[in-house]
Amino acid sequence: MSLKAKTRPKRLKTKLKKNDVVTIIKGKDRGKSGRILAIDHIRDRVIIEGLNIMKKAMKKKSQNDQGGIKELERPLPIANVMINCKKCGPTRIGYQIKAKEKIRICRKCGEQL
Numbered sequence: 879m880s881l882k883a884k885t886r887p888k889r890l891k892t893k894l895k896k897n898d899v900v901t902i903i904k905g906k907d908r909g910k911s912g913r914i915l916a917i918d919h920i921r922d923r924v925i926i927e928g929l930n931i932m933k934k935a936m937k938k939k940s941q942n943d944q945g946g947i948k949e950l951e952r953p954l955p956i957a958n959v960m961i962n963c964k965k966c967g968p969t970r971i972g973y974q975i976k977a978k979e980k981i982r983i984c985r986k987c988g989e990q991l
């Protein structure tokens with residue numbers, strides 16, 4: 879019997895969706911909110927509009943290219959963000975079945991997210 883167990887990397891199943899407005903709860907941008915531009919389900923990361931910016935110096939590639947500093951949004955771990963409830967602020971997502979449809983609700987106030 880092989881000792882090498884086939885371990886799959888544990889994938890965190892996120893309840894977040896693209897265009898959700900989230901708040902960062904950890905790191906240098908803590909407390910800031912923004913809209914999710916993209917979700918990386920493999921690395922469990924999200925890209926949030928205008929947040930976690932990295933300034934990158936770009937080289938001049940052509941006559942028309944000015945080069946200079948380009949601002950890029952860097953992905954953040956999903957665990958570092960929380961969805962924003964309009965009433966309570968950053969919150970956890972719960973589910974509720976409404977008219978046979980699964981909807982996302984705020985765990986604190988029950989409001990639909």
Ligand SMILES: [Zn+2]
Nearest residue numbers: 963966984987
């Ligand atoms: Zn709420």
